[in-house]
Amino acid sequence: MTMTTSTDKTADLLQPVLADLAEVVASVTDEQLHDPTPCTEFDVEQLRDHVIGWLTNFADGFADPHGKAPHSDIEGYRAPTDAAAQVRSAADRLDRAIRDGAGVRPLRLGESEMPGDMALGMILWEYQVHGWDLARATDQPWSPPAEAAEASLAFAPAMLTDDYQGEGKSFAHRVAVPHDAPPLDRLLGLSGRDPSWSAPDHRSPTVP
Numbered sequence: 001m002t003m004t005t006s007t008d009k010t011a012d013l014l015q016p017v018l019a020d021l022a023e024v025v026a027s028v029t030d031e032q033l034h035d036p037t038p039c040t041e042f043d044v045e046q047l048r049d050h051v052i053g054w055l056t057n058f059a060d061g062f063a064d065p066h067g068k069a070p071h072s073d074i075e076g077y078r079a080p081t082d083a084a085a086q087v088r089s090a091a092d093r094l095d096r097a098i099r100d101g102a103g104v105r106p107l108r109l110g111e112s113e114m115p116g117d118m119a120l121g122m123i124l125w126e127y128q129v130h131g132w133d134l135a136r137a138t139d140q141p142w143s144p145p146a147e148a149a150e151a152s153l154a155f156a157p158a159m160l161t162d163d164y165q166g167e168g169k170s171f172a173h174r175v176a177v178p179h180d181a182p183p184l185d186r187l188l189g190l191s192g193r194d195p196s197w198s199a200p201d202h203r204s205p206t207v208p
Contacts, residue, residue: 072110
């Protein structure tokens with residue numbers, strides 16, 4: 001099999017996003033694990049486990065000859081001690097599978113499946129947003145390529161139906177950002193994130 005132009009391009013854009021994610025994960029401290037994140041259902045530890053668990057599952061699914069992920073969900077997954085190494089390993093496995101043509105076949109999660117190119121588009125989108133969640137919650141830089149955010153801005157609106165966005169749903173209500181804001185800020189707003197979010201200051205007050 002050979003890659004289509006769309007899967008080739010998405011794989012190229014995904015590489016630096018996941019490389020940056022490994023750096024962010026590597027710098028999370030034990031003291032930050034229970035801090036809040038912009039993804040309000042998760043603290044830092046839960047979000048870290050979520051992104052690494054799903055990345056591992058996606059990589060295994062694309063690497064499987066039949067496109068079947070080993071798990072339909074990742075409940076109970078806990079990141080290994082060397083979480084950054086796990087991100088890099090899964091990213092490499094995913095990239096090799098896509099370069100070998102896995103993106104042209106469906107990805108199967110349990111009884112569900114989706115076209116490979118659509119799954120890759122969702123992964124690129126999700127890992128830019130969740131990477132920002134984790135970086136912002138732990139006071140780290142996060143700057144994926146603008147072209148990656150632009151690609152996800154073109155992809156995401158079709159997925160954000162009323163069934164998926166709103167109170168109590170997978171994505172919070174859209175947050176208004178200026179139309180000329182950077183692509184990542186516009187993607188965050190589209191995905192229900194406030195680009196100005198900052199973690200609460202846990203520093204002890206100064207005693208006079």
